[in-house]
Amino acid sequence: MSARHIVLVTDAWFPQPNGVVRVLSSLKRELEAVGHRITVIEPGQFHTVPLPTYSEIRLAVFPGRRVAHLLSSLRPDAIHIATEGPLGWAARAWCLKRQIPFTTAYHSKFPEYVQARTGLPLDWLYAAVRRFHAPSQVVLAPSQNVFHELTARGFERVRHWAHGVDTTVFRPDRKNLFDLPRPIFLYVGRVTVDKNLTAFLDLDLPGSKVVVGSGPQREALKKAYPQALFHIAEGDEELRLCFNAGDVFVFPSRTDTFGLVMLEALACGVPVAAFPVTGPQDVLLDAAGTAGILDTDLKQAALTALTLDPADCRAHALRFGWDEVARQFLEALAPIRYTVGEPATESPHVPSCP
Structure with missing residues (x-):
């Protein structure tokens, strides 16, 4: 396959500490390693404001004109819109106006997240997200369960997309x-209401509980659960040591589309305990019972996971390679056909990305 210039448009990028950033940065690295050119349009290139109630996430303000300039000047071979934020909507509008094909991805259960914070009806929120993705040539879903959920909710042209570690x-x-x-017993990830961390912290378990991560719920949970240790890891080296320090990785979320942190824990040889829902089911696949335990009783899942073999956890994680993730992504892209003889435009300066 010939090398391509691919533009990724994302409202989630460094220094945000979340799974979407991890997926996109790993994908970028894998694609560049096999010769493709990747340009990222991300919030750091724009004037931003903090997201209300979650200041670690910054949103671009009125980015339409600059997004249009960048996309017009870059002349990519394909455009992938990764998120449904201001940059995603601006790129979508530019593509539709010029009849340029693009692909999208459904990384997060945004409707459930917003409903947990606002109480708005879930059907309304899904209607808005469905409208965002409707013109996409392909909507990438990070798991089979999410694929089925989106299809059932009326999303079209959905395709399963593997994730890796x-x-x-x-x-x-x-x-x-x-x-x-x-x-x-360890949790690593964003400390937000949608992660359902009280379901973990309320458990009567032996030993110790550790929560690694930042987010708007962190200070409130620290006060409510003084017996738990709250920690923030600086960089991947320390993050690896955090995962390894745990005996069981407890993942209490019921709304994640995948849950990459579970794969990272398994890669470190740490078994997973979780509810039998989308995300954990797609990570463990046929390894439930050997690499992790899924149970509606999260305490029982955590205690049983203590008996699992770390070698089985590591072996399961090794099945999730980034080469397959990149291959599926490239197959899904919608190529842009430029008019023959159309003059190239000088590429703008785009700040480099990690």
Whole structure:
């Protein structure tokens, strides 16, 4: 396959600490390694304001004109719109106005997240998200369960897209980062209401509980659960040690589309305990019972997971390679056909991305 120039438009990028950024940055690295040119249009290139109630996420303000200039000047071979934020809507509008094909992805259960914060009807929120994705040539879904959910809600041209984990970064390592009574039950990820962390922190478990991550609910949970340790990891090296410090990775979310942090824990040899819902089911697949435990009783899942073999966890994670993720992504792209003889436009300066 010949090398292509692909533009990724995303409202989630560094320094945001979340799974969407992890997926997109890993995808970018994998595609560049096989010769493709990737340009990222992201919030750092625009004037931004903090998202209300979640200041770590910054949103571009009135980005339409600059997004249009960038896309017109870059002349990419394909455009992928990764998120439904201001940049995503601006890129969508530019493509529709010029009849330029594009693809999108459904990374997060945004309707459930908004409903948890606002109480707005879920059907209304899904209607808005469905409208965003409706013109897309392909809507990439990060798991089979999400594929079925979106199809059932009337989304069209949905395609399953595998996710992966960097098993060279996330690998077994020393387990002594935290000097705490064992067993250590661990959560890593955003500390937000949609992650359902109280379902984990309320459990009567032996040993210790550790929550690694930042987010708007962090301070309130620290006060409400003083017996738990709250920690923020700086960089992948420390994050790997955090994963390895745990004896069981507890994932209480009921609304994640996938849950990449579970794969990162498994790659470090740490078994998963979770509810039997979308996300955990798609991560564990046929390894439920060997690499992790799914149970409506989260306490029972956590205790049973203690008995699992770390080697089985690592072996399962090794099945999720980024080469397959990149291959499926490239197959889904909608090529842009330019008019023969159309003059090229000088490429604008786009700030480099990690």
